[in-house]
Amino acid sequence: MRSHRKELWFETAKRMELVHITAQVEAAVRESGVREGLCLVNAMHITASVFINDDEPGLHADYARWLEELAPHAPTSRYRHNLTGEDNGDAHLKRQVMGREVVVAITEGALDLGPWERIFYGEFDGMRRKRVLVKIIGE
Numbered sequence: 001m002r003s004h005r006k007e008l009w010f011e012t013a014k015r016m017e018l019v020h021i022t023a024q025v026e027a028a029v030r031e032s033g034v035r036e037g038l039c040l041v042n043a044m045h046i047t048a049s050v051f052i053n054d055d056e057p058g059l060h061a062d063y064a065r066w067l068e069e070l071a072p073h074a075p076t077s078r079y080r081h082n083l084t085g086e087d088n089g090d091a092h093l094k095r096q097v098m099g100r101e102v103v104v105a106i107t108e109g110a111l112d113l114g115p116w117e118r119i120f121y122g123e124f125d126g127m128r129r130k131r132v133l134v135k136i137i138g139e
Helices: 022-032 057-070 080-084 089-098
Strands: 002-010 017-020 037-043 048-053 101-107 118-123 130-138
Touching: 002 022, 002 118, 017 057, 022 037, 022 118, 022 130, 037 118, 048 089, 048 101, 048 130, 057 089, 080 089, 089 118
Parallel strands: none
Antiparallel strands: 002 130, 017 118, 037 048, 037 101, 037 130, 048 118
């Protein structure tokens, strides 16, 4: 069995951004040489996520609005976590809702995604360097 590990690094320009990363994950699958297996993609930071959904701008705007309604950034005093000196209590909650990771099957050397499925990095406490791990195993 083969194993391949790759890190993707991001530094978003805004506090909250959704970044389409399917092409980068597909490149990692090609680099791995794995034809049949699994691809794990996970955010290595507790205020960011990786998820699968449609690459449609209206949906992304809906996510931004919905997440801000669920866990508004301000006032930061609403979060006990922020008593530690942080201001990102909301980002931890947003990450919990959106998820830490995805696992995608690899079939015949390609990600086995549904017709509209794409992989995204969700940043909720951005403007600093963070990483995503891509781990591929298979034959």
